Amino acid sequence: MRSIPILASLAASALAYALPPKTTTDTDGVQLPLVIWHGLGDDFERDGLKQVAELAESINPGTYVHLIQLAGDGSGDRQATFLGNVTEQIAYVCEQLATDPILRTAPAINALGFSQGGQFLRGYIERCNSPPVHNLVTFGSQHNGISEFQSCKLGDWLCSGAEALLRSGRWTSFAQSRVIPAQYFRDPTDMEQYLEYSNFLADINNEREFKNQDYKNKLMSLNRFAMFMFEEDTVVVPKESSFFAEVNGTTGEVTPLYERPIYKEDWLGLKVLDEEGKLDFKTSPGQHMRLSEKVLKKTFEEYFAPLKEEQSTSSHGLVVQRDH
Ligand SMILES: *[C@@H]1O[C@H](CO)[C@@H](O)[C@H](O)[C@H]1NC(C)=O
Numbered sequence: 001m002r003s004i005p006i007l008a009s010l011a012a013s014a015l016a017y018a019l020p021p022k023t024t025t026d027t028d029g030v031q032l033p034l035v036i037w038h039g040l041g042d043d044f045e046r047d048g049l050k051q052v053a054e055l056a057e058s059i060n061p062g063t064y065v066h067l068i069q070l071a072g073d074g075s076g077d078r079q080a081t082f083l084g085n086v087t088e089q090i091a092y093v094c095e096q097l098a099t100d101p102i103l104r105t106a107p108a109i110n111a112l113g114f115s116q117g118g119q120f121l122r123g124y125i126e127r128c129n130s131p132p133v134h135n136l137v138t139f140g141s142q143h144n145g146i147s148e149f150q151s152c153k154l155g156d157w158l159c160s161g162a163e164a165l166l167r168s169g170r171w172t173s174f175a176q177s178r179v180i181p182a183q184y185f186r187d188p189t190d191m192e193q194y195l196e197y198s199n200f201l202a203d204i205n206n207e208r209e210f211k212n213q214d215y216k217n218k219l220m221s222l223n224r225f226a227m228f229m230f231e232e233d234t235v236v237v238p239k240e241s242s243f244f245a246e247v248n249g250t251t252g253e254v255t256p257l258y259e260r261p262i263y264k265e266d267w268l269g270l271k272v273l274d275e276e277g278k279l280d281f282k283t284s285p286g287q288h289m290r291l292s293e294k295v296l297k298k299t300f301e302e303y304f305a306p307l308k309e310e311q312s313t314s315s316h317g318l319v320v321q322r323d324h
């Protein structure tokens with residue numbers, strides 16, 4: 001039965017893209033596909049994820065949803081959230097999205113990242129962005145890294161194994177090429193080693209001396225970038241990482257994004273996005289990844305609705321600005 005809505009949305013999408021290009025309204029009304037990257041310990045076969053996909057389709061009918069998967073089955077996909085090289089995983093996802101028959105012919109895609117999937121989707125945008133992302137929404141993501149690894153559930157050997165590796169030698173090339181959370185570990189009291197050895201976050205956040213202008217250009221091309229922080233999050237340490245903020249582990253003092261060099265010197269284009277009103281800071285009640293249908297519904301309506309003429313990705317027409 002699942003194949004029926006998928007086929008229907010496939011046909012609808014194909015039709016929408018096949019319409020002859022008109023003037024600036026050629027993407028008006030197009031329902032962009034939605035790509036979802038799940039978090040640590042999750043897998044693409046989980047019911048929760050399927051419910052999110054179904055909700056996305058019911059709020060915005062005709063949405064083609066693609067759940068990113070790093071292995072052919074659920075257990076392999078879950079393992080890849082703990083173990084692997086993020087550089088290679090992002091390259092694999094770039095290939096996956098660029099070869100998907102629906103995604104590669106879409107004018108753009110929307111992207112939804114849960115937890116670490118959020119910063120990885122940002123990595124996809126900065127490194128590849130083909131097909132290009134229109135709106136990016138991240139929930140409880142670690143955009144400024146973690147300074148502590150999460151505690152694992154009893155009996156979760158995959159999680160405990162990763163945790164042990166992270167504690168014993170987080171900056172070794174072994175951990176940086178194999179333990180996923182090590183690659184976004186960032187302790188403000190230990191910046192030297194982070195800048196030297198971080199395999200993912202220091203690069204994608206443009207924190208090293210050499211700033212990758214292409215990363216900035218690609219991220220700035222977003223139409224909207226919404227970051228959600230879970231108000232009672234105790235899994236992500238610090239939770240303010242979801243907002244690109246830095247937290248002093250001793251005093252608990254929070255330095256918001258706009259007071260940090262990454263924003264002030266605009267290493268990633270976040271300042272530009274903010275000044276254009278395209279950067280949204282939002283909160284969701286409750287613990288890490290305890291998502292309510294209400295929050296998701298509102299999010300899908302606000303960020304993943306069909307394109308309107310004024311937010312068309314391809315419109316570079318004349319805009320008359322009013323005098324102040
Ligand atoms: C991760 O993979 C990339 C691409 O294969 C490689 O260049 C890099 O050295 C790897 N990272 C580590 C820390 O080994």
Ligand SMILES: *[C@@H]1O[C@H](CO)[C@@H](O)[C@H](O)[C@H]1NC(C)=O
Pocket residue numbers: 188189248249250251
């Ligand atoms: C945290 O705050 C204390 C007290 O102000 C300060 O001495 C310390 O350098 C701060 N740590 C970091 C990493 O900025």
